[in-house]
Each structure stands twice: as structure tokens, then as C-alpha cells.
Amino acid sequence: MKAIVCVKQVPDTSGKVAVKADGTLDRASMATITNPDDLSAVEAALQLKDATGCEVVVVTMGPPPAEGMLRELLARGADRAVLVSGREFGGSDTFATSQILAAAINKIGVDADDVVFCGRQAIDGDTAQVGPQIAEKLNLPQVTYVADIQKDGNTLICKRMLEDGYMMVKVQTPCLLTCIKELNTPRYMSVGGIFECYSKPMEVFDYEALKNDPLIEVDTIGLLGSPTNVFKSFTPPQKGAGMMLKSDAPAAELVGILAKKHLI
Amino acid sequence: MDFNLSKEQLLVQKMYREFAENEVKPLAQEVDEQERFPKETVEKMAKLGMMGIYFPKQYGGAGADILSYVMAVEEMSKVCGTTGVIISAHTSLCAAPIFENGTPAQKEKYLPKLCSGEWLGAFGLTEPGAGTDAQGQQTYAVLDEETNEWVLNGSKIFITNAGYADVFIIIAVTGTVVDKRGRKSKEISAFIVERTDSGFSVGNHEKKMGIRGSSTCELIMEDCRIPKDRLLGVKGKGFALAMKTLDGGRIGIAAQALGIAEGALEETIAYVKERKQFGRSIAQFQNTQFELAEMKARIDAAKYLVYAAAQKKQAVMNGAKVSYSVDAAEAKLIASRTASDVTCRCLQLFGGYGYTRDYPMERMMRDAKITEIYEGTSEVQMMVISGALLR
Numbered sequence: 343m344k345a346i347v348c349v350k351q352v353p354d355t356s357g358k359v360a361v362k363a364d365g366t367l368d369r370a371s372m373a374t375i376t377n378p379d380d381l382s383a384v385e386a387a388l389q390l391k392d393a394t395g396c397e398v399v400v401v402t403m404g405p406p407p408a409e410g411m412l413r414e415l416l417a418r419g420a421d422r423a424v425l426v427s428g429r430e431f432g433g434s435d436t437f438a439t440s441q442i443l444a445a446a447i448n449k450i451g452v453d454a455d456d457v458v459f460c461g462r463q464a465i466d467g468d469t470a471q472v473g474p475q476i477a478e479k480l481n482l483p484q485v486t487y488v489a490d491i492q493k494d495g496n497t498l499i500c501k502r503m504l505e506d507g508y509m510m511v512k513v514q515t516p517c518l519l520t521c522i523k524e525l526n527t528p529r530y531m532s533v534g535g536i537f538e539c540y541s542k543p544m545e546v547f548d549y550e551a552l553k554n555d556p557l558i559e560v561d562t563i564g565l566l567g568s569p570t571n572v573f574k575s576f577t578p579p580q581k582g583a584g585m586m587l588k589s590d591a592p593a594a595e596l597v598g599i600l601a602k603k604h605l606i
Numbered sequence: 607m608d609f610n611l612s613k614e615q616l617l618v619q620k621m622y623r624e625f626a627e628n629e630v631k632p633l634a635q636e637v638d639e640q641e642r643f644p645k646e647t648v649e650k651m652a653k654l655g656m657m658g659i660y661f662p663k664q665y666g667g668a669g670a671d672i673l674s675y676v677m678a679v680e681e682m683s684k685v686c687g688t689t690g691v692i693i694s695a696h697t698s699l700c701a702a703p704i705f706e707n708g709t710p711a712q713k714e715k716y717l718p719k720l721c722s723g724e725w726l727g728a729f730g731l732t733e734p735g736a737g738t739d740a741q742g743q744q745t746y747a748v749l750d751e752e753t754n755e756w757v758l759n760g761s762k763i764f765i766t767n768a769g770y771a772d773v774f775i776i777i778a779v780t781g782t783v784v785d786k787r788g789r790k791s792k793e794i795s796a797f798i799v800e801r802t803d804s805g806f807s808v809g810n811h812e813k814k815m816g817i818r819g820s821s822t823c824e825l826i827m828e829d830c831r832i833p834k835d836r837l838l839g840v841k842g843k844g845f846a847l848a849m850k851t852l853d854g855g856r857i858g859i860a861a862q863a864l865g866i867a868e869g870a871l872e873e874t875i876a877y878v879k880e881r882k883q884f885g886r887s888i889a890q891f892q893n894t895q896f897e898l899a900e901m902k903a904r905i906d907a908a909k910y911l912v913y914a915a916a917q918k919k920q921a922v923m924n925g926a927k928v929s930y931s932v933d934a935a936e937a938k939l940i941a942s943r944t945a946s947d948v949t950c951r952c953l954q955l956f957g958g959y960g961y962t963r964d965y966p967m968e969r970m971m972r973d974a975k976i977t978e979i980y981e982g983t984s985e986v987q988m989m990v991i992s993g994a995l996l997r
Contacts, residue, residue, distance in 0.1 A: 417617060533655035
């Protein structure tokens with residue numbers, strides 16, 4: 343049994359955000375973190391490992407420095423890591439990314455009792471599309487927005503959060519779950535884990551490694567395989583300071599101001 | 607400053623910082639005000655391997671190194687001096703002497719439980735009449751030949767972790783030795799005593815000025831009987847064992863002092879940018895700038911000494927035949943004085959707010975003072991350093 347976890351290294355949005363002249367993010371100048379929802383996915387996989395002894399494989403697509411993030415996840419307790427990295431994959435949108443990650447997961451191999459975990463969405467793109475797309479492309483049943491998992495043999499009973507309630511969904515393995523932060527509290531790296539993480543296996547899947555997968559074609563990956571076109575990216579201007587109304591009749595004062603601006 | 611930290615050391619430092627910020631800092635004020643031992647934090651640290659950082663995996667340790675241990679004490683102490691000393695006393699004063707002097711059976715029995723944090727460790731040398739004059743021990747251990755047991759009588763005071771510890775290294779007198787000139791002196795030995803041993807009890811809990819969450823108590827041994835094989839190291843070599851243990855302990859306390867000073871400076875830098883007087887932030891006044899500059903330089907100087915002492919102990923662990931005694935004494939002397947000086951000056955920059963308990967500065971100032979006193983006062987450190995100079 344395996345738990346395969348898809349993770350993404352994202353800019354730390356609590357720090358400063360830099361945009362290049364062509365409208366894409368200047369990722370090199372920004373501090374990076376592991377996407378928070380993905381940490382919940384990793385924790386869910388590690389809890390499955392604690393309960394069943396299964397193997398935990400973490401997978402990311404990104405530039406070579408993403409290895410640092412994978413090492414940290416190995417230090418938390420994952421067993422091996424796969425870095426999907428190649429110039430051919432650059433510029434991929436969610437469609438092309440899920441195409442490539444699905445091929446990578448195919449190469450790792452999905453057995454009958456395996457579970458693929460993803461975070462709900464990444465804090466940089468906020469699309470929540472990659473997880474569901476991977477499931478479709480791998481022909482796996484999927485449950486999104488998972489806030490609780492009960493395992494009963496090869497059946498998982500998941501609590502799927504909705505805006506105004508939740509559903510209980512029963513799903514057979516192999517399957518794909520997208521996790522939300524309410525699912526768990528991610529553990530820290532341990533000292534022992536850190537001193538082991540550089541000797542745990544780390545594989546790199548480049549274009550050569552994946553090109554024989556039917557999902558990988560010139561027009562399904564990278565910029566060419568991405569139907570999304572970014573029209574414009576910009577740093578939104580900062581809002582000005584608010585105005586405090588301190589008179590005895592603030593409502594009347596507010597109406598006066600809005601009327602003066604011809605807003606009401 | 608670049609200490610050429612390894613990839614692993616950089617990662618543990620990152621983990622310690624996240625852990626300190628999220629788990630330790632939020633409790634620091636409460637732990638101080640209520641004089642409460644942060645048991646839950648110790649349990650969390652244990653899960654992360656922080657109670658046996660530099661011991662080999664064979665004994666349940668995390669298999670890391672001395673500097674990774676020193677950085678743990680430093681990072682915890684940045685936000686909570688109490689938490690820093692819990693790790694230091696447990697690791698340096700209890701697990702370390704067992705690791706360095708224990709028989710294979712003693713190591714097998716005690717180290718896995720100490721490293722996993724299932725058991726907490728402490729060290730008993732100080733007595734009411736034997737502080738700096740550690741040879742003035744009044745605790746006696748006599749071997750009962752019939753039962754093959756050591757019988758201990760006496761008391762120890764100011765024992766860190768005592769209220770929650772399961773294993774204690776106890777120093778006691780086992781006889782008299784006569785030198786070539788016919789002068790008599792006490793023969794001193796070390797023992798491993800368990801909390802549940804008959805005749806052993808933990809007495810009064812000290813009410814302290816600082817590190818108030820740390821459990822500092824008296825230990826009482828009244829016909830305390832322990833098996834013969836609890837002797838630690840060689841009979842009669844207990845004083846040397848204690849002094850060597852303290853050499854290691856001093857690096858931990860130096861790291862605690864360093865952390866307190868660094869934490870105080872971090873808080874102060876944030877505060878002086880926010881605090882406005884005369885229409886501008888007080889960071890814009892040159893007095894503030896010069897204070898910050900001098901404190902930073904002193905902290906960095908202390909950090910060099912502390913990390914260098916840690917590296918030297920690591921070299922000894924790796925088999926080098928050198929002594930880190932003077933290095934540890936220098937690190938502790940300078941780091942503890944830096945901690946007292948820096949926290950005092952930081953509090954001055956905080957002004958009246960710093961004197962209130964709403965801000966952490968008065969706690970840090972109280973916590974800093976003990977680092978000049980325990981595990982050898984500053985004066986003892988100077989005796990060690992000058993002793994080596996004039997040998």
C-alpha cells in the first residue's frame with residue numbers, strides 16, 4: 343500500500359509579492375513555502391502510514407530548488423520523493439500540470455489499495471483544479487474538500503465539506519482525495535527525520551522519463567499544452583487609510599458624505 | 607555570521623524556530639506567572655526527538671550533533687528561558703554523564719527512555735553547604751555488603767527539573783582518601799538514583815526570581831537504598847565526573863543565555879520601530895541605534911564562543927583528545943554576562959512599558975540573571991579560565 347502526495351512549492355504570500363515585466367510572478371526573488379493545504383495532504387498520508395505502515399511518496403513538479411521542500415517533507419516522515427522537473431514542462435497551466443503529474447503518478451504506479459492525496463488548492467493560483475484533473479486523467483474516483491477520513495479496509499469514508507454543510511462520501515481505493523486544512527494539524531519535522539532526510543531516495547523525472555506515457559505529447563504539456571492565457575498580472579494598489587467618523591450622529595454624517603460623492 | 611552550518615543544521619534551526627514561535631512563545635508568560643512546569647511542551651519536544659538530540663540512534667537518540675542540541679536550547683530560550691533549561695539540564699546533566707560514563711547495561715536501561723522523553727533527567731551536586739565549594743559534600747553513600755546495595759543519606763538543593771524528573775545523577779561521599787603527605791580528603795562517587803527508589807523524596811519547590819516554570823526543588827535521601835550496579839563511572843572518580851559533566855552543561859547554559867539575549871534584542875528591535883516619542887519612532891534616535899549596535903556586537907561575540915565550545919565538544923565526541931573545559935567556561939562567562947547586560951539595556955529602551963508584566967522584557971531580565979549563577983557562577987568560570995592560564 344502507498345500514499346502518493348502531490349505537493350507544490352509556492353511563494354510565501356505573507357512576504358512581499360514581486361511581478362516581472364511580462365506579468366508572471368518573479369518567483370526567484372520571493373521566499374517559498376510548501377503550499378499549506380498540501381501540508382494537510384502530507385499529514386493525512388503520514389497518519390495513514392502511522393496506522394497501516396504504508397509507504398508515503400511525495401511528488402512535486404517544479405524547478406530543481408524544489409528539492410529543498412521535498413527534503414523537508416522527507417524529514418516529516420515521508421519515505422521517498424519524486425521531483426518532476428524539465429524545461430519542457432515550464433509554463434504549464436493546470437491542464438498541462440495535471441497531465442504531467444498524472445503521468446508521473448502512472449510511472450510511480452497506482453496499486454489497488456493506494457491513495458493519492460492532494461491539497462485543495464495552492465495559495466498562488468487558487469484554482470483547485472489540479473487535484474480533480476489528475477483524478478480524471480488517471481481514471482480514479484475522487485473526493486474533494488476532505489475534512490475527515492475513516493478507513494475501513496479498502497473503503498474510505500470521507501467528510502466532504504460544502505459551503506453550507508457536509509457530505510459523507512464512501513469511496514473505494516485506489517482513489518484521489520483533495521484535503522483542506524481542517525483535516526488535521528501538520529506535524530513538525532523531527533530532529534531524527536532531518537538527519538535522515540538527505541539519505542532517503544529522491545528521484546528526478548524529466549521529460550525523457552515521462553515521454554512514453556500516452557498523456558505526454560508536445561501539445562499537452564508546457565506552454566504549448568496550456569489552454570490558459572494570462573491576460574495581465576499586477577500588484578493591486580494598496581487601499582488608502584479608512585476614515586473614522588467621530589461625530590455624535592455618525593450615520594447622518596455618513597449619508598452626507600455619500601450624498602456629496604453622488605453615491606446615493 | 608556564517609558558522610558553516612550543514613544542511614541538516616539549517617533545517618533543525620528552521621524547525622526549532624517554527625516550534626518555538628508556535629508552541630513555546632504563546633505559553634511563556636503564563637508559565638512564568640503561574641510558576642508552571644510546561645509539561646505539555648516537554649511532551650511535544652520529546653515527539654520531535656528534542657530530548658535526545660545528539661545521542662546515537664542505537665540508544666534512541668536523534669543521531670544529530672552537539673551544535674544541533676545547542677541551537678535547540680538557544681532557540682527555545684529566545685522565547686522562554688524555562689523551556690531552554692529543561693532541555694539543557696535533562697540532556698547535559700543526566701543523559702550525557704550516563705552516555706559518557708555508563709556501563710553498557712546502564713546505557714541500555716536509561717538512555718532510550720531519557721532520549722524518548724518518557725523519563726526526564728536531573729543532576730544533584732549542590733547541597734546547602736556545598737555550592738561553589740562542591741567538595742564540601744555531606745551526602746554519604748555506604749555499601750551494604752549483605753544486600754549489595756548502596757545506602758544514601760543527605761540532601762541536595764536547587765535541583766533543576768527535580769519535581770518532574772524520573773532519573774537523577776547524585777554525587778555523594780563514599781569514603782576518605784589519604785594522599786602521599788598524609789592529608790585526608792573525601793572520596794566522591796556518582797550514582798544513578800530513580801525517583802521511585804525507597805528512601806528518596808523530592809522536597810520543597812523553590813520560589814525563584816526567574817525561570818519560574820522550571821521545577822527547582824530539594825532532594826532528600828533517607829536511607830535511600832539502590833542496587834550496587836547504580837554506581838556511575840569509577841568509585842572515587844565522582845568529583846571529576848561531576849566537573850566534566852558541568853563542562854558540557856555550561857555550554858547548554860551559555861546557549862540559554864545567548865538565546866535570552868537574542869530574544870530580548872529581537873523584541874526590542876520590533877518595539878523601537880513602533881514606539882513613537884517626540885513625533886518619531888524611537889529607533890530614529892541615535893541613542894537607540896548605538897544601544898542596538900553594541901548589543902548586537904556583544905551577542906555575536908558570545909555566539910562565536912558558544913558555537914566554538916559546541917564544536918570543540920563535538921570534536922571530543924568524534925574522538926579528539928582535547929579538553930573543552932576552558933572553552934565552555936569562556937562561553938558561559940561571556941554569554942551569561944551578555945544576557946544580563948542586554949536584557950537590562952533592552953528594558954531601558956522599553957521604558958515604563960518594559961517594567962510592566964504586559965511585555966516580556968522584565969521576564970527576560972529575571973531569566974537572564976540565573977545564567978550567571980547556576981552550573982558554576984561567573985566567578986567559578988574565571989577560576990577555570992585563570993587556572994588554565996597559570997597552570
